[in-house]
Amino acid sequence: MRTSSNPAFRNLPGNGQSGGYATFDRSGGALGAAGAYGEMAGPDVDPGRAGVDERPLTIDDVVMKTAMTAGTAIIAGVLTAWSGLYVLALPAAIVGLVLGLVLTFKPQWANAPMVLLYSAVEGVFLGGLTGILERIPNLQGVGFQAIVGTMGVFLGMLFVYKTGAVRVTPRFTKWLTGAMIGVVVLMLVNLVVSFFTTGGIGLRDGSPLAYLFSIVCIGVAAFSLLLDFDQAERAIRNGAPARFAWYIAFGLMVTLVWLYLEILRLLSYLRGD
Template sequence: MRTSSNPVFRNLPKQGGGGYATFGTATAGASQAAQQFGQPATAADPYRTGPTSRSMTIDDVVTKTGITLGVLAVTAIVSYLLVDNNGDLAVPFVVGGGLIGLVLVLVAVFGKKMDNKALVLAYAVAEGFFLGALSFMFTDISFGGAGGSTLIAQAVLGTFGVFFGMLVVYKTGAIRVTPRLTRMIVGALIGVVVLALGNLVAGFFMDGGLGLRDGGPVAIIFSLVCIGIAAFSFLLDFDQADQLIRAQAPEKAAWGVALGLTITLVWLYVEILRLLSYFNSD
């Protein structure tokens, strides 16, 4: 059974046998998808998820993801401008936005509210404030004199370049999502999280911690590894979203897909921006 490295996608509807719904079990998959997202499926028509609802399509995923990213981008711009006018807002926006975003993701995952439109858009707003302020901190002169708006534009282009590149890789089947690949990616993700936490704790006792975020050679390698893992995580996310569509989940489930993809995009953008700041710092 394949599972995604993204916690949001781990709550996809499953078959009774433990696997995810596939083409061979469309009826069971659709029925459980409807139950998963709080809409009953009747015995007479297991695909019906409500009087006016319909099954999710790829267009729904694209539309919801676009709306979520649009809200995040607008909020990030507002956040950046506010911090640019008042540098004292940088830390509150980064800490507050990051913590609120984390809480909303936990509520979505453990409360099984991934399809809640208001929650997804609230996450986009919180992460927008986080990313706007963090982008300013990485590019402001007091943090090394990096390339400002040019550096941010490079990070954005790099992020979506990786995203669309991995989408092409997935659609063409150049890299197949197998249980072995999934285990490798999830294991690598756990490894970088442990290292990052260890570096944070070490930072309280020694200058620079373990050297994973100080801009040196080790930090550059660590950021490259994180970018690679984030990129391959897209393959798992695409696969899980594809299976949710096959299970004929309700249309509103696309909000959950949008949330999961946005989480990975945010992580990838932060790592790319961090790496670029290393090369542009004095």
């Protein structure tokens, strides 16, 4: 069974296991997809199905929860940029990282308050960062362009997925996972080298190589959405409990935050010239 490159979706029951959505056993305990995320307390349900006292997951659940999380992030971001509270960007980034790790390793905590809190914090981070860039004369309006670009990529990849123009196969998943690992490794190398040499290895300094790297990152993030859509569709098809809509929304939010950051960075390069 395919697994998502999004670390959040790797904890979805049924991801990476035979039998679909089958992480809950009849004793009520559960293991994460790779057995590395510990136990999840769960109801006594048949593997791959919601319990008799739970409503199965539907596409409307996923759409609604995803819209709520994205809307929360946008509102928080706009308010942060409008109020000029740019100083909140760094603490929000730290809090968002902690919340993201908590929800990734403790998927049973992915409920409405936690996921909406994560979205709000990420919105404050993105809004603060965008507000700082907007103060640069050449970059005024870059935030709106980044939002439109992110929405456009999301809708475009959703169309690609639904039409089957690109099929999510095991080979595709392995290729994309390898690409993501490569991108992360290059980011870390650039960060470490930047401590000793200005600009690191040139991946984030506005050079032609930086342009190329940003485009590659946007491409990897965009294609990661296909894996996220596939994970959500299989969770619905396998009769997952409706409460997992919040976790699916969280996983999509992780990808969208990365996509927005990369589009914002590329736009800053293009308009900074």
